Amino acid sequence: MMQIKRLEIAISHARGLVTNCYLVELPDGTVIVDPAEDAAQIISALGKNRPQAVILTHRHDDHLLAVPELVAHYGEQLPVYVHEADLAAAHDSIAVRLEPLHGGERLCGVFEVIHTPGHSSGSICLYVPDEGLLFSGDTLFEGTCGAVHFESGSPSQMHDSLQRLAKLPKATVVLPGHGNPTTIGEELTAGLVEI
Ligand SMILES: [Zn+2]
Ligand SMILES: [Zn+2]
Numbered sequence: 704m705m706q707i708k709r710l711e712i713a714i715s716h717a718r719g720l721v722t723n724c725y726l727v728e729l730p731d732g733t734v735i736v737d738p739a740e741d742a743a744q745i746i747s748a749l750g751k752n753r754p755q756a757v758i759l760t761h762r763h764d765d766h767l768l769a770v771p772e773l774v775a776h777y778g779e780q781l782p783v784y785v786h787e788a789d790l791a792a793a794h795d796s797i798a799v800r801l802e803p804l805h806g807g808e809r810l811c812g813v814f815e816v817i818h819t820p821g822h823s824s825g826s827i828c829l830y831v832p833d834e835g836l837l838f839s840g841d842t843l844f845e846g847t848c849g850a851v852h853f854e855s856g857s858p859s860q861m862h863d864s865l866q867r868l869a870k871l872p873k874a875t876v877v878l879p880g881h882g883n884p885t886t887i888g889e890e891l892t893a894g895l896v897e898i
Contacts, residue, residue: 704834705727705728705729705813705831705834705836706727706728707725707726707727707728707836707878708725708726708728708748709723709724709725709878710723710724710725710726710744710745710748711723712724712739712740712741712744712745712769713740713741714739714740714764714765714768715740716764716765717765720765720881721881722737722739722740722765722766722880722881723737723739723878723879723880723881723882724736724737724738724739724745724769725737725838725878726745726748726749726752728752729755729811729812729813731755731811731812732752732753732754732755732756733749733752733753733754733755734754734755734756734757734758734810734811734814735749735754735756735757735758735773736757736758736760736829736838737758737759737760737766737767737840737880738757738766738767738768738769738770738773739765739766739767739768739769740765740768740769741769742769742772742773742776745769745773746773746776753777754773754777754781755781755811756781756782756783756784756810756811757770757773757781757782757783757784758783758784758785758810758814758829759783759784759785759789759793760826760827760828760829760838760839760840760841760842760880761785761786761789761822761823761825761826761827761840761841762785762789762790762792762793762796762823762825762855763823763841763853764796766840766841766880767785767793767796767797768796768797770783770797770799771797771798771799774799779799779800782802783797783799783800783801783802784801784802784803784804784810785801785802785803785804785825786803786804786805786806786816786818786825786826786827787803787804787805787825788820788823788824788825788855789823789824789825789826789855790803790825792823792825792854792855804816804818804827805818806818806827810829813831813833813834814829814830814831814838815829815830815831815832816828816829817829817830817867817868819839819840819842819864819867819868820855820857820860820861820864821842821848821849821851821856821857821858821860821861821862821863821864821865822840822841822842822848822849822850822851822853822856822861823841823853823854823855823856824855824857824860825855826840826841826842826849826864827840828840828842828843828868830871830875835872835874835875835876836875836876836878837868837871837875837876837877837878837887838878839868839877839878839879839880840879840880841879841880841881842861842864842865842868843865843868843877843879843885843890843895844879844880844881844882844885845877845879845882845883845884845885845889845890846885846890846893847895848861848865848895849861849880865895868887869887869890869891869895871887872887873886873887873888873891874886874887874888875887875888877890
């Protein structure tokens with residue numbers, strides 16, 4: 704069973720907003736999904752574990768502001784992945800080297816990258832089939848989907864992305880960018896997508 708730590712990080716520029724940052728422990732080092740802010744909290748939670756990669760689910764500031772400090776702390780060889788469609792916008796916020804994703808690749812041996820545009824053009828979900836887990840970023844939350852009114856958002860792309868996620872096994876545990884975990888089955892029951 705994969706060890707996952709969920710850190711709830713308060714976002715200083717948006718009152719009341721809390722982002723989930725996930726630390727996924729793997730044999731070759733911990734993978735950090737969405738280092739929202741507060742690098743000190745993340746470094747302290749990592750403890751003696753070294754990170755092997757940072758994966759960003761999308762371009763928004765509430766998911767990536769700790770990246771420069773983490774790269775400074777752990778070294779520039781720490782890869783930071785983001786979908787190619789969100790790369791330029793992410794780079795505007797964090798001036799570090801970013802590795803582009805295209806969707807369909809397998810990262811760190813376990814994460815299948817699913818391109819799920821709609822909340823932003825480069826939003827991704829990370830699917831771990833062996834564990835029945837989906838890191839859904841701001842695409843799918845408990846009881847709702849991500850907002851589509853942002854600059855590169857699109858209701859029709861969000862609809863198509865949710866249809867894709869709806870095909871995953873119902874028991875898949877969804878770990879979203881904000882709020883509590885859910886499952887694909889619960890969200891189907893809640894009528895998130897009409898099939
Ligand atoms: Zn977002
Ligand atoms: Zn967010």
